[in-house]
Amino acid sequence: MAQYAILLYSPAPADPMDITEAELAAHEVFNKEIEKRGTQILYPQALQPSTTATSLRGGAITDGPFIESKEVLAGFFLLEAKDLDEALEIAKLVPTSPGGGVEVRPIFEPPAE
Amino acid sequence: MTPIERAVADTHRREWAFVLAATARVARDMDLAEECVQEAYATALQVWERDGIPNNPGAWLTTVAKRTALDALRRQNVFRSKLPLLVEPDEADMNYSAESTGDVIPDDRLRLIFTCCHPALSGEAQIALTLRLVCGVSTADIAQAFLVSEATMAARVTRAKKKISAARIAYRVPAAEELPDRLDAVLTVIHLLFTTGYTAPSGDQLVRADLVQRALDLTRMLRDLMPDEREVWGLLALLLVTHARRETRTDAEGRLLLLEEQDRTAWDQEAIEEGHRLVLDALRGGNPGRFALQAAIAALHATAKKYEDTDWPQIITLYDALLRVWPSPVVALNRAIALTMVFGPEAGLTEIEELESDGRLEGYRYLPATKADLLRRLDRKEEAANAYKAAIALAENEAERAFLTQRLAEVS
Numbered sequence: 001m002a003q004y005a006i007l008l009y010s011p012a013p014a015d016p017m018d019i020t021e022a023e024l025a026a027h028e029v030f031n032k033e034i035e036k037r038g039t040q041i042l043y044p045q046a047l048q049p050s051t052t053a054t055s056l057r058g059g060a061i062t063d064g065p066f067i068e069s070k071e072v073l074a075g076f077f078l079l080e081a082k083d084l085d086e087a088l089e090i091a092k093l094v095p096t097s098p099g100g101g102v103e104v105r106p107i108f109e110p111p112a113e
Numbered sequence: 114m115t116p117i118e119r120a121v122a123d124t125h126r127r128e129w130a131f132v133l134a135a136t137a138r139v140a141r142d143m144d145l146a147e148e149c150v151q152e153a154y155a156t157a158l159q160v161w162e163r164d165g166i167p168n169n170p171g172a173w174l175t176t177v178a179k180r181t182a183l184d185a186l187r188r189q190n191v192f193r194s195k196l197p198l199l200v201e202p203d204e205a206d207m208n209y210s211a212e213s214t215g216d217v218i219p220d221d222r223l224r225l226i227f228t229c230c231h232p233a234l235s236g237e238a239q240i241a242l243t244l245r246l247v248c249g250v251s252t253a254d255i256a257q258a259f260l261v262s263e264a265t266m267a268a269r270v271t272r273a274k275k276k277i278s279a280a281r282i283a284y285r286v287p288a289a290e291e292l293p294d295r296l297d298a299v300l301t302v303i304h305l306l307f308t309t310g311y312t313a314p315s316g317d318q319l320v321r322a323d324l325v326q327r328a329l330d331l332t333r334m335l336r337d338l339m340p341d342e343r344e345v346w347g348l349l350a351l352l353l354v355t356h357a358r359r360e361t362r363t364d365a366e367g368r369l370l371l372l373e374e375q376d377r378t379a380w381d382q383e384a385i386e387e388g389h390r391l392v393l394d395a396l397r398g399g400n401p402g403r404f405a406l407q408a409a410i411a412a413l414h415a416t417a418k419k420y421e422d423t424d425w426p427q428i429i430t431l432y433d434a435l436l437r438v439w440p441s442p443v444v445a446l447n448r449a450i451a452l453t454m455v456f457g458p459e460a461g462l463t464e465i466e467e468l469e470s471d472g473r474l475e476g477y478r479y480l481p482a483t484k485a486d487l488l489r490r491l492d493r494k495e496e497a498a499n500a501y502k503a504a505i506a507l508a509e510n511e512a513e514r515a516f517l518t519q520r521l522a523e524v525s
Contacts, residue, residue: 002281083283084233085291106280 003042003107004079004087010100012065013049014074019097026095033093044077071100078107117162120170125154128171129249130334134221135175137284140182143246143274149185150249153178222247223286223338226331230299231282238273239302245270248327258309258324296339300348300404303331307352311359325359328352343395347405350391354411357384369512373420385415403439406431425454442473450483458487478507482517494524 034041050072053065065072074097081087084104091102114122133150140146153174167173229242240259244250256266276282287295310324332349339345361375392412395405410431417423432448445468453461465484474480485500501521508514 083281083285084231085283085285085287088233104280108279 001080001082002087002109004081004084005105005107006077006079006087006091006094007073007103007105008075008094008096008100009071009103010074010097011070012072013051014047014072014097014100015049015051016046016074023095023097030093030095034090037090039090040080042078042080044075046075047073074100115162117158117166120161120166121154121157124157124170124174125249126330128174130222130225130247131171131220132174132178133246133249134225136178136182137225138221139179140186141284143277145182145185146178147246149178149181150174152181220338221284222334224284226299226335227286227295228277228282228284230295230302231277232295232298233280233282234273234276236302236305238269238276239298240305241266241269242273243302243331244306244327247331250323250327254323258321296342296344297402299335300344303328303335304348304351304404306331307355311355325356329356343398344402344404346391346395347402347408350388350395350408351404351411353384353388353391354408354415357381357388357415363512367512369516372414377418377420380415385412388412389416401434401438403435406435406438410435423454425451429455442468442471443477443479446474446477446480446483453487458490462487462491476507478504478509478513481507485517485520489520489524497524 050065053063053072055062055064055066057066079087079090081090084106087104091104094102096102129150132153133146136150137143137146140149156177157170157174161167226243226247229246230239234242241255244255244258245252252267252270253263255270256263259266261269286292306324307328310321310326310328329349329352332345332352335342335345336349357380358375359381361370361377361379363369388408389412392405392408395401396409401409410428413424413428413431428451429448432444432451435444436448446465449461449464449468452464462484465480465487468474469480469484481500481503485497485504488494488497488500498521501517501524505514505517505521508517
């Protein structure tokens with residue numbers, strides 16, 4: 001098995017308080033589906049809006065997310081899957097807001113000495 | 114070249130994919146598998162010189178490459194579990210012992226090609242990996258064919274291989290429900306290889322001919338490995354029928370010839386017949402896919418004795434079906450051309466102007482070229498001249514530019 005980070009992106013500022021009833025319901029459906037499949041989901045988190053982010057670049061503090069873009073990181077979780085195809089299958093089920101999407105990134109496992 | 118060198122080169126061409134695919138299963142790492150296969154070919158040069166060419170060169174090479182891989186894995190045994198491994202679908206059928214993998218060589222070429230064309234890899238990476246891993250083409254030759262530096266191509270291949278192991282892209286033939294989409298991706302890569310070789314704007318003549326041959330070989334390999342997939346027949350037919358016209362596409366001065374100007378007696382009738390039979394088989398089962406339909410259109414052109422004999426109404430029907438399964442603006446443009454053949458240039462022009470306004474074909478050189486031709490035939494010279502100028506600005510090779518410039522002079 002391998003671990004993947006599932007990164008959820010939404011249009012800025014991605015305020016979790018703006019989530020609609022329909023989106024909440026979609027997340028419920030997703031959670032039930034995951035439970036049914038017996039998939040291991042670790043550390044599911046929603047983030048405060050990107051307006052609350054503070055970034056450090058070369059020691060200098062700036063207000064806002066590290067990369068200025070139309071979409072920002074809105075939440076993430078970790079996933080156990082046997083390969084990328086299985087991870088993508090789960091990622092496809094993740095509810096996203098209009099204009100948003102999901103990134104699947106394998107977790108680094110340091111090679112043993 | 115000595116007879117042995119020729120035999121090794123020949124086996125390289127025909128058996129590389131088979132040997133690498135079988136070795137990858139044991140090595141479970143693309144880089145290691147590739148190294149071992151390369152070493153096996155080097156060993157073959159020496160051993161075959163001494164002992165003669167074995168009865169089954171592919172099996173011989175696979176055995177040697179697998180043994181090298183197993184030795185390497187044993188040496189690295191301590192941290193083997195931490196190597197970035199290819200993911201096997203069912204670990205149970207994996208067997209690491211030399212004894213039980215020595216005799217039976219599984220044919221894993223399909224796994225190899227589906228892994229190389231996985232949608233998680235960029236289109237460029239899919240093409241580079243397919244040529245490098247499935248066809249065994251050197252990175253230098255791939256770079257030359259795609260007009261990038263060898264370093265750029267090497268980096269592209271390395272990055273893709275790293276992604277396969279880091280993201281655990283499975284070494285597997287996709288399940289039935291994913292197969293149509295995944296097979297389409299594989300066929301698209303092969304078709305692109307072919308068109309790159311066939312219409313390459315520049316670059317080495319030999320390399321281009323080689324790409325075309327590789328695309329044909331790959332499609333034949335797929336047809337043997339997936340004998341029931343009608344889209345594979347469709348692609349093979351499309352390539353054969355297109356390739357059959359290769360000698361007649363330009364005149365002695367390298368000037369581009371239109372379909373209607375080409376010498377049909379110089380077309381490769383054997384290839385056309387094989388393509389035509391494949392088209393009939395592919396269409397017979399109903400619900401033809403986009404490759405079968407494109408092949409059917411190409412075959413109708415190729416089997417017309419004279420340009421005037423082309424069955425245009427039937428071609429329009431096929432384009433209608435093609436648009437339904439593949440709503441591409443390029444298909445719509447080609448359909449518009451077929452419409453002019455039945456209903457006149459006015460009808461085609463209306464369609465083309467509609468396509469032009471939706472903007473999806475902006476920068477596509479055949480749009481202004483086609484429009485210019487229709488305007489010329491309608492004797493709307495000034496508009497035709499403007500369209501020719503737009504087409505010349507987008508032309509990608511000398512033959513096309515020369516053709517358009519000549520036409521521009523005719524209407525000016």
